[in-house]
Amino acid sequence: MTATYELRVAGHLDDHWSPLLGGLVLVRHPDxxxxxxxxxxxxxxxxxxxxxxxxxxxxxxxxRIVG
Known part of the structure; x- marks a missing residue:
């Protein structure tokens, strides 16, 4: 069964990591x-x-699972 996950990591990841991460949506936060x-x-x-x-x-x- 497919579930949607959210992973939070320390630091701001660069866009060039996106292919390695399988095209997950990357959002950088002010914190x-x-x-x-x-x-x-x-x-x-x-x-x-x-x-x-x-x-x-x-x-x-x-x-965490978000959906």
């Missing part, structure tokens, strides 16, 4: 964080995105 939002069809996809965030070196602040 110095970024959110990545998009559908994840399965746990494998979610784990892939989490691994990409780890590889970028962006500290993960939160993960």
């Amino acid at each position: 110095g964080t970024s959110t990545l939002t998009g559908p994840m069809p399965d746990q494998a996809r979610l784990h892939g995105v989490l691994a990409a965030v780890r590889d970028i070196g962006a500290p993960l602040l939160s993960l």
Whole structure:
């Protein structure tokens, strides 16, 4: 079952990371964080995105299902 997730990371991610993150919607916030939002069809996809965030070196602040 596909669910939409929102990942919040510390720092402002650059647009050039978007392909690595599978085209998730990237929003930079005034508080110095970024959110990545998009559908994840399965746990494998979610784990892939989490691994990409780890590889970028962006500290993960939160993960939640938004839809």
